[in-house]
Amino acid sequence: MSGGRDMSAIDRALGRWEGTASRRDFLKSSGLFVFGLSALGAAGEGLAAQPAADGPYPDPDFLQLDSWLVVHPDGSATFYVGKTDGGQGTGTATRQMMCDELDLAFDRATVVMGRTDLTVDQGGSGGSDAIERDAMVGRRIAAEARRVLLEMASERFGAPVEDLRVSEGVISRASDPSQTVTYGELVGGRRFDVALTGANINQTAGVASIKPVQDLKLVGQSIPRYDIPAKVDGSFEWAVDVNLPGMVHARNVRPPFAGATLTGVDESSVSGMPGFLRVVREGNYVAVVCEREEQAIEAAEGLAVTWEKPATAPFPASDDLFDYLRSAEPEPNPGGRWAAEVEGDPDAALAGAATVVEAAYDVPFQGHTAIGPAHALADPSDGQMTIYTNDMKPYSHRTGIAEFLGMPPERVRVIWMEGPQLYGRTAADDAGFEAAYLAKELGRPVRVQWMRHEETAWDTKGPAFAIDLRGGLDADGSLVAMDYQGRIANYAHVGYNQARTVLIAQLMGLRPERPAPGGAGGPDAMYHVPHRREETRAVRLPLVFETPLRTGNLRDPNGPQITFAAESFIDELAAAADADPVEFRLRLLRRASDDDEIFRRARSIAVVEAAAKAYGWDARPSPARVGSGRLLTGRGIAYAYRARTTVAVIAEVEVDRETGQVRVPRMVCAHDCGLVINPDGLENTIQGNLLHGISRTLFEEVRFDGEKVTSVDWRTHPTLTHRDAPERIDIVVVNGDPNPDRPDLKPYGAGEPSHKPVPAAIANAVHDATGVRMRRLPLRPERVLAELQAAGI
Amino acid sequence: MQETTLTVNGKTHTVDVDPATPLLYVLRNDLGLRGPRFGCGLAQCGTCTVLMDGRPIRSCILPVSRTRGEITTLEGLPEDGKLHPVQQAWIDEQVPQCGFCQNGQILTAAALLDTNPNPSDDEIRRGMNPILCRCMTYFRIQSAVKRAAAAMAETEADR
Numbered sequence: 001m002s003g004g005r006d007m008s009a010i011d012r013a014l015g016r017w018e019g020t021a022s023r024r025d026f027l028k029s030s031g032l033f034v035f036g037l038s039a040l041g042a043a044g045e046g047l048a049a050q051p052a053a054d055g056p057y058p059d060p061d062f063l064q065l066d067s068w069l070v071v072h073p074d075g076s077a078t079f080y081v082g083k084t085d086g087g088q089g090t091g092t093a094t095r096q097m098m099c100d101e102l103d104l105a106f107d108r109a110t111v112v113m114g115r116t117d118l119t120v121d122q123g124g125s126g127g128s129d130a131i132e133r134d135a136m137v138g139r140r141i142a143a144e145a146r147r148v149l150l151e152m153a154s155e156r157f158g159a160p161v162e163d164l165r166v167s168e169g170v171i172s173r174a175s176d177p178s179q180t181v182t183y184g185e186l187v188g189g190r191r192f193d194v195a196l197t198g199a200n201i202n203q204t205a206g207v208a209s210i211k212p213v214q215d216l217k218l219v220g221q222s223i224p225r226y227d228i229p230a231k232v233d234g235s236f237e238w239a240v241d242v243n244l245p246g247m248v249h250a251r252n253v254r255p256p257f258a259g260a261t262l263t264g265v266d267e268s269s270v271s272g273m274p275g276f277l278r279v280v281r282e283g284n285y286v287a288v289v290c291e292r293e294e295q296a297i298e299a300a301e302g303l304a305v306t307w308e309k310p311a312t313a314p315f316p317a318s319d320d321l322f323d324y325l326r327s328a329e330p331e332p333n334p335g336g337r338w339a340a341e342v343e344g345d346p347d348a349a350l351a352g353a354a355t356v357v358e359a360a361y362d363v364p365f366q367g368h369t370a371i372g373p374a375h376a377l378a379d380p381s382d383g384q385m386t387i388y389t390n391d392m393k394p395y396s397h398r399t400g401i402a403e404f405l406g407m408p409p410e411r412v413r414v415i416w417m418e419g420p421q422l423y424g425r426t427a428a429d430d431a432g433f434e435a436a437y438l439a440k441e442l443g444r445p446v447r448v449q450w451m452r453h454e455e456t457a458w459d460t461k462g463p464a465f466a467i468d469l470r471g472g473l474d475a476d477g478s479l480v481a482m483d484y485q486g487r488i489a490n491y492a493h494v495g496y497n498q499a500r501t502v503l504i505a506q507l508m509g510l511r512p513e514r515p516a517p518g519g520a521g522g523p524d525a526m527y528h529v530p531h532r533r534e535e536t537r538a539v540r541l542p543l544v545f546e547t548p549l550r551t552g553n554l555r556d557p558n559g560p561q562i563t564f565a566a567e568s569f570i571d572e573l574a575a576a577a578d579a580d581p582v583e584f585r586l587r588l589l590r591r592a593s594d595d596d597e598i599f600r601r602a603r604s605i606a607v608v609e610a611a612a613k614a615y616g617w618d619a620r621p622s623p624a625r626v627g628s629g630r631l632l633t634g635r636g637i638a639y640a641y642r643a644r645t646t647v648a649v650i651a652e653v654e655v656d657r658e659t660g661q662v663r664v665p666r667m668v669c670a671h672d673c674g675l676v677i678n679p680d681g682l683e684n685t686i687q688g689n690l691l692h693g694i695s696r697t698l699f700e701e702v703r704f705d706g707e708k709v710t711s712v713d714w715r716t717h718p719t720l721t722h723r724d725a726p727e728r729i730d731i732v733v734v735n736g737d738p739n740p741d742r743p744d745l746k747p748y749g750a751g752e753p754s755h756k757p758v759p760a761a762i763a764n765a766v767h768d769a770t771g772v773r774m775r776r777l778p779l780r781p782e783r784v785l786a787e788l789q790a791a792g793i
Numbered sequence: 794m795q796e797t798t799l800t801v802n803g804k805t806h807t808v809d810v811d812p813a814t815p816l817l818y819v820l821r822n823d824l825g826l827r828g829p830r831f832g833c834g835l836a837q838c839g840t841c842t843v844l845m846d847g848r849p850i851r852s853c854i855l856p857v858s859r860t861r862g863e864i865t866t867l868e869g870l871p872e873d874g875k876l877h878p879v880q881q882a883w884i885d886e887q888v889p890q891c892g893f894c895q896n897g898q899i900l901t902a903a904a905l906l907d908t909n910p911n912p913s914d915d916e917i918r919r920g921m922n923p924i925l926c927r928c929m930t931y932f933r934i935q936s937a938v939k940r941a942a943a944a945m946a947e948t949e950a951d952r
Binding site for chain 1: 794810811814815818821822825826827828830831832833834835837838840866867868870871876880883884887888889890891892893894895896899914917918919921922923924925926927928929930931932933934935
């Protein structure tokens with residue numbers, strides 16, 4: 001599939017922009033402040049609102065303390081963090097951790113995040129690692145700054161460092177407390193000029209050690225998030241709010257059928273409209289640019305475009321998807337990646353098992369479907385390119401756009417600002433490339449925003465899975481063998497900000513050298529199963545590129561799908577063994593005694609036990625005796641780990657036997673993510689994970705017929721609403737470390753793990769309530785009702 | 794283009810736009826307000842909510858020429874420099890995650906409590922149901938509505 005169309009046309013289109021109009025004269029005459037690369041001068045106030053500065057924009061040097069931390073003359077500090085906060089409070093938590101190490105009051109610091117010209121490249125967000133990995137670097141940096149400040153004070157007082165005490169940015173002598181000096185007096189407004197060491201940014205450190213956990217004062221406190229007041233009073237400036245002089249508005253015109261070829265554009269259909277500026281067309285990419293936003297929307301709707309359907313159907317209809325996934329020949333695993341993992345002899349063990357259980361599970365494509373569609377503003381002034389975006393990975397956004405436009409990266413900068421939630425590879429990637437392309441094409445700032453139908457149909461999707469499981473129990477009801485076979489509709493996995501896989505590049509005919517089949521591991525559980533095989537293979541749909549079924553990372557990529565199958569199946573095995581589902585899991589966890597360096601086995605047992613206790617779990621096999629009323633109630637558990645965090649979720653459900661509607665009135669989550677930085681922030685994050693999980697379990701599915709996506713708005717693609725939110729959520733924060741008071745206890749990621757077990761917990765609860773096993777997501781009422789009726793419930 | 798006069802957050806503005814322009818774009822792009830945001834353009838999600846004479850409406854579909862009375866946006870909710878009790882409750886409960894939808898949640902809650910100062914849990918759920926949140930902060934929103942109702946009742950009792 002590599003190659004695509006003749007490249008020269010694209011090169012011509014991309015190389016056309018030398019000598020774009022300069023806004024600098026305008027800025028000078030309007031008296032606006034032109035912001036330069038001056039970390040010392042701008043303490044994070046309205047940074048993004050300032051107009052573009054002269055480039056180029058070299059990378060901040062992560063081996064210089066000054067790139068991370070600046071002390072101002074008034075003794076306040078600014079932390080420069082190469083991450084992005086998607087609403088889980090990682091900015092606040094990072095500031096807590098760094099203030100703690102620096103011995104500075106929380107309200108004396110500000111945080112600047114995700115500006116490629118100002119903040120070191122920590123990759124932006126992803127992998128729930130902001131606190132676990134990157135803020136730990138921040139702690140070391142802040143500790144080093146404190147060490148250097150103490151040395152400066154030591155010199156000033158002519159006293160040894162041992163004689164010095166620090167409190168909230170003021171250093172005093174223990175032997176003579178009247179002698180004090182502030183951080184501001186020591187280094188305010190000046191550079192530290194201290195070199196750091198580290199083979200890569202994640203290993204960056206100075207000489208100082210970080211504090212033992214017991215000495216941390218801000219860590220562990222529910223400090224209110226610094227971003228919330230402005231989000232509540234309307235003053236917060238989002239990426240959608242940036243308004244530059246001379247800015248114009250663009251809207252895309254998407255193919256009405258997947259894989260369609262553009263055969264004609266009649267520009268005269270819109271050229272007379274007020275505010276019309278341009279139709280931009282390259283390959284199958286079409287956009288309309290107008291002076292005003294509503295004009296662009298109207299012109300994009302009104303543009304007369306003709307398309308030719310592809311010769312073959314791009315994909316099966318969504319109702320036929322799982323048959324397709326099971327019957328199609330899977331693609332070879334490239335380079336041996338994602339090869340089957342085998343322990344023992346699963347086939348022989350299954351053949352010799354007293355009871356064999358088999359089940360097949362289906363999970364459809366699910367989208368990000370952000371509440372605000374993808375958007376970006378690009379400013380091409382002065383031969384540079386500045387992109388204002390909420391893309392969670394501004395650094396790859398910058399390098400990807402530079403590559404796409406053929407610009408040197410130092411002439412491109414990305415200013416991350418907040419936007420709708422970012423749970424992975426969203427369409428924010430695509431919109432930024434489009435804005436930059438159009439800005440260069442028009443030579444003036446261009447703002448792009450997708451429409452609702454575009455976002456819902458064309459954003460990247462979490463891949464669909466078809467998973468077949470077999471398990472063998474011995475005569476005692478012990479699990480002796482398990483075979484997991486996954487098929488994943490993820491043949492051309494779209495990575496982050498790739499210059500040849502973003503949607504505009506695909507529509508222009510660019511192609512990666514080869515598709516990147518996305519594989520997946522098996523279930524994440526510490527269960528001891530002596531004989532097992534886990535294999536996942538990618539399946540190709542007919543249309544590989546320019547498809548609305550582009551697959552990319554969606555919150556806990558693959559985790560909810562795999563865990564839905566695996567943890568539902570554990571319940572099926574428990575039922576076959578006539579065992580209580582909690583007890584059955586604990587037995588599997590306790591059957592081995594080995595543990596890893598982060599005590600994942602002990603911490604898994606701890607969360608399962610804690611969840612059962614918090615719920616008030618009465619041990620009995622599932623299902624319960626099916627009730628006689630209209631509403632059937634039941635409870636289900638699921639457990640998983642993600643990276644280093646262990647989690648167990650219990651869902652309580654009500655199933656309406658007359659409508660098939662499932663509600664989740666109560667959830668319990670036991671969660672061990674090690675050191676907790678901000679308990680309230682963690683609680684909010686877990687609540688969001690749980691409810692997003694309910695939404696994916698009960699409502700969300702990308703629907704399509706044989707030629708296009710048909711779920712395109714909130715009616716055709718429903719989501720969880722207020723009415724369906726649980727009435728009660730109990731979160732139990734567990735510290736299952738064998739030495740819970742260890743001074744080096746680390747924080748582990750919390751942004752995604754509690755999302756993972758939710759679908760299985762709900763499906764297990766539905767089984768407990770009704771005796772009916774739902775093996776396909778989402779549990780839409782009509783599907784549940786059909787199963788209930790088939791079972792005579 | 795046609796001159797239209799509208800009153801927003803107590804101030805009168807005259808704009809020269811196509812009268813069919815949805816109010817949202819006038820508020821954002823002509824008046825520079827940040828509270829209402831585009832979510833769907835279909836009146837399905839509530840992200841663009843503003844109050845028209847105290848009632849929540851979807852500014853993404855209302856033509857500016859059909860605007861009547863007083864428009865209040867999130868920025869206009871505080872009185873005498875003091876946050877509206879609903880806004881304060883949102884801070885006290887630390888409701889938002891990304892916060893993109895919270896404009897509609899807050900304004901809808903304020904309007905709900907205006908007509909029903911003491912809503913039951915079920916009335917809160919039904920009253921707030923049209924406003925979507927993809928971070929799924931519903932649980933905290935409902936707590937914050939209750940907190941705001943209690944705070945407003947207390948203020949009323951003090952009078």
